Amino acid sequence: MATTYRPRPANGRHRVRPPMANFRRNPASPFRHVDVVLVMCIAAVSLFGAVMVYSATRGPTEPYNATFLKKVLVFLVIGGALMAAVALIDYRKLRDYWPFVYGGSLLLLVMVLVPGIGSKVSGTQGWFQIGPFQLQPSELAKLGLIIGFAGLASQFRGDLDNTRVAMLLGVCGVPMFLVMLQPDLGTTLVSVAVSFALLLVVGVRPRLLGALALVAILGTTVVLTSGVLQTYQKARLTTFIDQNNDHVSKGSDNASFNLEQAKLAIGSGGVWGKGLFKGPQTRLSKVPEQQTDFIFTAVGEQLGFVGSAGLVSLLGVIVWRVWRTAQLARDEFGTLLCTGVMVMFLVQAFENIGMTMGIMPITGIPLPFVSYGGSALLTMFLSMGLVLSVHMRRFT
Secondary structure: OOOOOOOOOOOOOOOOOOHHHHHHHOOOOHHHHOOHHHHHHHHHHHHHHHHHHHHHHOOOOOOOOOHHHHHHHHHHHHHHHHHHHHHHOOHHHHHHHHHHHHHHHHHHHHHHOOEOOEEEEOOEEEEEEEOOEEEOHHHHHHHHHHHHHHHHHHHHOOOOOHHHHHHHHHHHHHHHHHHHOOOOHHHHHHHHHHHHHHHHHHOOOHHHHHHHHHHHHHHHHHHHHOOOOOHHHHHHHHOOOOOOOOOOOOOOOOHHHHHHHHHHHHHHOOOOOOOOOOOHHHHOOOOOOOOOOOHHHHHHHHHHHHHHHHHHHHHHHHHHHHHHHHHHOOOHHHHHHHHHHHHHHHHHHHHHHHHHOOOOOOOOOOOOOOOOOHHHHHHHHHHHHHHHHHHHOOOO
């Protein structure tokens, strides 16, 4: 057997290639294809959100309260680390483990309904109390639904019959049913939108999608007219339809009052806003739940149309980058993951901003990367980590 002769260097030592040499020479290396634009936009929106949360919770006079700001910064650090960790893992490994991820999310939804384990907040049995923090499993369940659907659909390889479509509908329906038992109609509606988008991408017939849309409308009507939701929960969902209807007494928990204060704060900001930390509605805490549901009002009042448009533009860039990654993905699994994340992000952003202006129902859905809430923030970071993983491996 012939042996290839390799001359030794003059100094008698073999030359060892530096580790970064392979990185520079391998054009398919995942680390060469990090979506820097997406990462920078996520960082910018997250830090902007931290400032807005601080402005809504600091109080009108010194010493200012920084409790919420400190918690948000902790969530940002943890979330950023989780996003980086998920991005470093090959997303295709989830195709083998998706039943465990999906099943784990269902288990959390079941456990939170058990009295003594789950906690009830504002009439919804939807939180785990972990020390000073709360975990909302319905947020994680949205990502679990996306992973479960993508994992199952990718096994069918585009060959869909009635049985397989029924299986996909079951994957979507079970977590939505468990979330409605809490009850949490807002999160369920986001899951419905995600499910429709995934079913459309996977190739389900439009006629069937139309029938499912009709069922969803009828189901929502039944929920609103039945005793599943409390009176104040129904009012939050229907106030935007007739905003001049004073069907309940004025008060801090009244949906009409919340919406009135929200529109007043946004409208008072004008073009340039009243200045950071200078908005009276925000500074005096006149907008209920401003750091969570109505965080966009703090942006509109303090930074005006210009600041609000800037935030919406950044959110739009994030949607565009996720959509672009869905198109560049090498396989159906990656495309479905990115599509689900994009629709989840887009629906939540549109719904949250819309409800503060009175054009959408008040559902309590957070504004991605801006609203205060650890569960929602960590879920979004995990979701974007998956998108980055798909983008980084589009050539391998």
